[in-house]
Amino acid sequence: MAKIKGAVVIDKERCKGCEVCVVTCPTQTLALAVEVNSKGYHFSYAAFPETCIGCANCAVVCPDGVITVYKVKVG
Amino acid sequence: MEKELRLMKGNEAIAEAAIRAGADGYFGYPITPQSEILEYLMEANPETTTGMVVLQAESEVAAINMVYGGAACGKKVMTSSSSPGISLKQEGITYIAGAELPCLIVNVVRGGPGLGTIQPAQSDYFQATKGGGHGDYHLLVLAPSSVQEMADFVELSFDLAFKYRNPVMILSDGAIGQMMEKVWLKPQKKRSEEILPWATTGKPASRERNIITSLDLDSERQEKFNLKLIAKYREMEEKEVRYEEFMTDDAEYLFVAYGTSARLCQKALQLARAEGIKAGLLRPITLFPYPKKRLNELADRVKGMLAVEMSAGQMVEDVMLSVNGKTRVSHYGRMGGMIPTPEEVVENLKTFIKG
Amino acid sequence: MAEVTFNDIIKPENLAYTKSKLMTNNVMHYCPGCGHGTAHQVLAEVLEEEDLQSRTVGITPVGCSVLMYNYIDVDFQEAAHGRAPALATAVKRLMPDKFVFTYQGDGDLAAIGTAETIHTCNRGENILMLFINNGIYGMTGGQMAPTTLDGMKSSTSPYGRNIATMGSPIKMADIVALLPGTCYVTRQSVNTAGGVRKLKRALKKAVQYQNEKRGTCFIEVVSNCPSGWKMTPVESNKWMEENMFPFYPLGDIKVPSEK
Missing domain, CATH: 3.40.50.970 (Thiamin diphosphate (ThDP)-binding fold, Pyr/PP domains)
Known part of the structure; x- marks a missing residue:
């Protein structure tokens, strides 16, 4: 059966660390980083990139449009 | 048509x-x-x-x-x-x-x-x-x-x-x-x-978007805009000062009036002349910009200016600013919807002349 | 089969989602987690997908979204507080082929601009009114809005909104739905991906109805104000679901009859 594999690219400098993407992600791929960006925000990142299915829910709810999502069919 | x-x-x-x-x-x-x-x-x-x-x-x-x-x-x-x-x-x-x-x-x-x-x-x-x-x-x-x-x-x-x-x-x-x-x-x-080119009519590919606003939160830019x-x-x-003069060539006293007041001052002018008073009239057509320069010139030649207005005395302040103390300035006005008669304007001019 | 790497996936042909080209590169001034940004982006997506950039005129309000014109690449007019629908009325009447929308918050649309809101809807102006309802005055620092819930605390209702002395929260969407001039009135949200996608469908309908000159489209977005509500963004969204949605239920309030 074909599986979808996704990946997210997050513009960490523009991320305000609101965490809305983190709670939206159905596969718990995302988390807020321990370190901060130059504005002092704990930016979002793919803590478990292998679980991403490319659903784009994180990008769709991101108020600052910092997430770009890609996906491919594998297998 | x-x-x-x-x-x-x-x-x-x-x-x-x-x-x-x-x-x-x-x-x-x-x-x-x-x-x-x-x-x-x-x-x-x-x-x-x-x-x-x-x-x-x-x-x-x-x-x-x-x-x-x-x-x-x-x-x-x-x-x-x-x-x-x-x-x-x-x-x-x-x-x-x-x-x-x-x-x-x-x-x-x-x-x-x-x-x-x-x-x-x-x-x-x-x-x-x-x-x-x-x-x-x-x-x-x-x-x-x-x-x-x-x-x-x-x-x-x-x-x-x-x-x-x-x-x-x-x-x-x-x-x-x-x-x-x-x-x-x-x-x-x-x-x-x-x-x-500046109007908001939908942004074509050929220009940046047009924004019509009166807001600028940057103080330096806002001051530049004020300037x-x-x-x-x-x-x-x-460039845009407009006014009309009536018998100012030999006028000793000048009515300054606009709109309806200027109409009745034209009649008052005739009545005053008939009584031997050399009256003239300057009617500002633009109230901003105000004919300051012209009034200042006329201030060198007349003995006084009477601003006639249907108000408690508003334009008279611009007359005073224009002549800057060069000549006497006074005001005659009616309020509440009352329109002064040419006769009462002339009576007032006479009082003004007496000082 | 070889393992698919991150670099294999992030190729242009695999793009699943990126922000609309009509969003500018300016960093939005909104607080973290604020629904305004999300609402802007859905709107920009719809304007882009419907190819509306060259015929759109947007009207921004006074409130947090006053600077919206910095973020979406279309022509904008900035209105005085509450007056956006009056501007939009003239724009649409004078240029009927343009796509005209207003974007207003609850203070702007439901307090100071109530007369303009009601009468613009009543005349059935062929415009889209986008109404962001977060139950508070955000920009001025969290004062009570006409839409602030019963008992809700704000800087001008520090003991909670007292209906007896401050009046009840007002449901603008329900009010304008009563007017014959409105053709489409719906209440949506942007706190979940599903909500955003529903809002997008609603916006597309509004574009269609405006093209068909059906009357005023009024879309309310029940949104959050983490700063004004003094919560984290995630908490604010949860609070909104538990408190705002029961009073301002999501869904269509009025839909036009099929042609």
Whole structure:
């Protein structure tokens, strides 16, 4: 059966660390980083990139449009 | 429509002249003594002929903001009201001035303060010429003294408004709005189809998006913008001062009066001359910019100036500023809707001469 | 089969989602987690997908979204507080072929601009009114809004909104739905991906109805104000679901009859 594999690219400098993407992600791929960006925000990142299915829910709810999502069919 | 001679009310003349000047839109709200403007336009229904939009708004506030929206599209738009309604419009007017939008605002003045009276007055001079709303700005203000000028000043106002990207006010009063006179109407002009480069008409690929706003949170930039506005007003003072003189060549005493007051001062002038008083009249046509320079010149030759206004004394302050102490200045006015008679003006001049 | 690497996936042909080209590169001034940004982006997506950039005129309000014109690449007019629908009325009347929308908050649309809102809807102006309802005055620092819920605390209702003295929260969408001039009235949200996608469908309908000159489209977005509500963004969204949605239920309130 074909599986979808996704990946997210997050513009960490523009991320305000609101965490809305983190709670939206159905596969718990995302988390807020321990370190901060130059504005002092704990930016979002793919803590478990292998679980991403490319659903784009994180990008769709991101108020600052910092997430770009890609996906491919594998297998 | 060809050039045409008609007998009309001042208010009707404004409405007809607006259609003929190729106005794109009128947005108004009824108030005495200017409701004929909206009524006339509704009856004329120019949307079916020239395509001019006429809309009765839910308030003066909405009407002036419709003017803002239309002006921001680069359209020739206008509104009209009378004093209490013009007070309501002040917020919109300062935004229009701050966004540098061209438009025409007609004030057919009635007495105040508050609801005051529906009878004519000239007590909105300060409001019209000194800004009216908040912030440092001026309208360009034209003061007609006949029904013919009510008509003629509509097109002139639009021309000046677009030349300077600044709101223009026709400051009339209930007497000129309601009186009937013959008036030559100009032939119909076509509405402009030009798309102005600064107007919000939808962003094509060929230009950056246009933003019409009066907001700038950067103080340095905002001050620069304020200086730009001031430079515009100085340019108006250089180029746009308009006035009319009557028997000033040998005048020893000068009436200074605009609009309805200027009409009765013409009669007062004749009465005074018949009694051997060498009186003259300067009628400012633009109240901003004010004919300061000319009054200052005349101040060297006359023994005194009497500002005649239907107010407690507003324009007289500009006369004083213009002559800067060179000659005596006084004021005679009636209020509450009372129009002074030429005879009482002459009596007052005599008292003034005695000192 | 070889393992698919991150670099294999992030190729242009695999793009699943990126922000609309009509969003500018300016960093939005909104607080973290604010629904305004999300609402802007859905709107920009719809304007882009419907190819509306060259014929759109947007009207921004006074409130947090006053600077919206910095973020979406279309022509904008900035209105005085509450007056956006009056501007939009004139724009649409004078240029009927343009796509015209207003974007207003609850203070702007439901307090100071109530008359303009009601009468613009009543005239059935062919515009889209987008209404962001977060139950508070955000920009001025969290004062009570006409839509602030019963008992809800704000800087001007520090003991909670008292209906007896401060009046009840006002349901603008339900009010304008009663007017014959409105053709489409719906209440949506942007706190979940599903909500955003529903809002997008609603916006597309509004574009269609405006093209068909059906009347005023009124879309309310029930949104959050983490700063004004003094919560984290995630908490604010949860609070909104538990408190705002029961009072301002999501869904269509009025839909036009099929042609």
